[in-house]
Amino acid sequence: MNTRKEEIIKAHAFRRAIKEFEPDQKISEEDFKFILEVGRMSPSSFGWEPWKFVVVQNMELRKKLMEPSWGAQKQLPSASHFVILLARKADDMRPGSDYLSYISKEIDHLPGDVEEMKLKFFSGFQQNEFDLTDDRKLFDWACKQVYLPFANMMTAAAEIGIDSCPIEGFDQQKVEEILANDGIIDSKHLGVAAMIAFGYRKEDSPFPQTRQPMEAVVDWVL
Numbered sequence: 001m002n003t004r005k006e007e008i009i010k011a012h013a014f015r016r017a018i019k020e021f022e023p024d025q026k027i028s029e030e031d032f033k034f035i036l037e038v039g040r041m042s043p044s045s046f047g048w049e050p051w052k053f054v055v056v057q058n059m060e061l062r063k064k065l066m067e068p069s070w071g072a073q074k075q076l077p078s079a080s081h082f083v084i085l086l087a088r089k090a091d092d093m094r095p096g097s098d099y100l101s102y103i104s105k106e107i108d109h110l111p112g113d114v115e116e117m118k119l120k121f122f123s124g125f126q127q128n129e130f131d132l133t134d135d136r137k138l139f140d141w142a143c144k145q146v147y148l149p150f151a152n153m154m155t156a157a158a159e160i161g162i163d164s165c166p167i168e169g170f171d172q173q174k175v176e177e178i179l180a181n182d183g184i185i186d187s188k189h190l191g192v193a194a195m196i197a198f199g200y201r202k203e204d205s206p207f208p209q210t211r212q213p214m215e216a217v218v219d220w221v222l
Contacts, residue, residue, distance in 0.1 A: 021199030039149035050088035071169015075197035087142035090135035167195035
């Protein structure tokens with residue numbers, strides 16, 4: 001057990017936000033399926049899984065994404081795999097939507113009375129507890145859920161020696177327009193939450209990893 005703990009901490013110390021990858025060094029199909037599976041298995045609030053992952057291997061599409069993605073200028077052309085993480089928009093996240101009905105019936109196999117009770121509870125949560133009362137708030141809440149697989153995929157990659165870079169440096173509207181124009185997303189239902197580049201680093205960072213000390217980030221209430 002102690003050895004496993006050491007391996008996990010070592011993986012987190014290994015992980016960096018890699019700016020440029022070795023373009024000729026590719027992640028194996030088996031390894032990348034493992035990374036995606038970790039993302040798929042990630043938890044979400046109410047179990048709604050309000051996400052979708054688009055793996056962009058088409059280099060022409062990557063070129064189109066360069067202009068609005070200022071934070072991915074080196075990663076887009078060099079990454080072995082490039083993932084755009086999408087979040088469900090408000091129309092899909094309200095009780096009564098086709099998407100929530102699909103999750104309840106086809107994925108969770110809830111009986112009708114249980115589904116009704118869950119959706120009623122979720123409606124109260126939206127209106128009264130988390131103030132998810134407009135389209136933007138609902139989309140932002142879905143984006144918060146996307147950050148669970150977002151982090152898990154990068155951690156899983158680090159644990160098997162694969163590098164990554166989380167990316168928020170992009171014009172959300174322009175990226176969505178490109179994806180919609182290419183028929184990749186229906187922008188009524190899905191929007192871009194974040195991106196991750198995966199691959200193998202071109203060179204080690206000259207800077208050490210830094211974090212605040214434990215006592216600065218943890219308070220114990222005993």
